[in-house]
């Protein structure tokens with residue numbers, strides 16, 4: 001992994017505009033940091049780094065880590081970050097699955113804007129390295145949310161937060177979840193979500209779309225896997241309509 005950037009520049013940078021999706025993540029983090037929940041925040045798969053930059057600029061934690069596997073994105077980001085004190089952030093051109101987290105700090109690890117399957121691949125490598133340590137994650141998968149949810153459920157992640165956000169006509173799930181939770185007060189992350197309210201237009205539209213999606217997939221290859229997932233969503237829908 002490359003070493004953290006170390007140059008500085010005095011020009012005050014313009015804060016990036018956050019769209020509704022990243023704003024929703026930011027607002028949850030801002031609320032969590034009112035009680036100083038996290039020392040270190042990891043903007044994994046950061047791309048342009050907009051979310052991490054806002055967290056850094058607002059001094060929401062001790063250190064922000066920007067991680068992306070594409071080196072030139074990280075080089076561009078380093079130039080953008082040069083105004084900020086180097087001790088407040090770190091940039092890494094790395095695969096997020098290779099990250100390891102010190103047990104001396106409380107970490108929030110953001111994995112947003114990548115598919116659910118990719119998020120699971122990252123987790124599969126990270127979690128075995130932290131068998132006892134509690135780690136908090138904030139997810140906003142771009143696709144295949146079920147794969148991520150099912151994995152979180154199987155790994156007994158505790159649910160911290162879940163909501164929906166709509167940006168440019170697309171609906172996204174936001175899921176905050178804790179690995180190795182010691183609290184029995186928190187519910188487990190469910191395979192389809194605990195927060196559905198079919199009187200809410202967004203929830204209704206989103207679940208309808210998901211069910212139609214898996215119905216279509218039962219006609220293609222991997223039909224039995226699609227049917228398995230469809231049955232789970234259908235049961236959720238039925239519980240909501242005829243509890």
Ligand SMILES: C[S@@+](CC[C@H](N)C(=O)[O-])C[C@H]1O[C@@H](n2cnc3c(N)ncnc32)[C@H](O)[C@@H]1O
Nearest residue numbers: 045046047068069070094095096097112113114
């Ligand atoms: C669409 S951008 C998401 C940017 C931002 N997180 C967001 O939610 O808007 C996806 C980024 O994830 C990065 N990425 C995908 N898999 C990764 C991995 N395993 N480790 C690090 N970066 C990854 C890609 O290089 C790309 O820049």
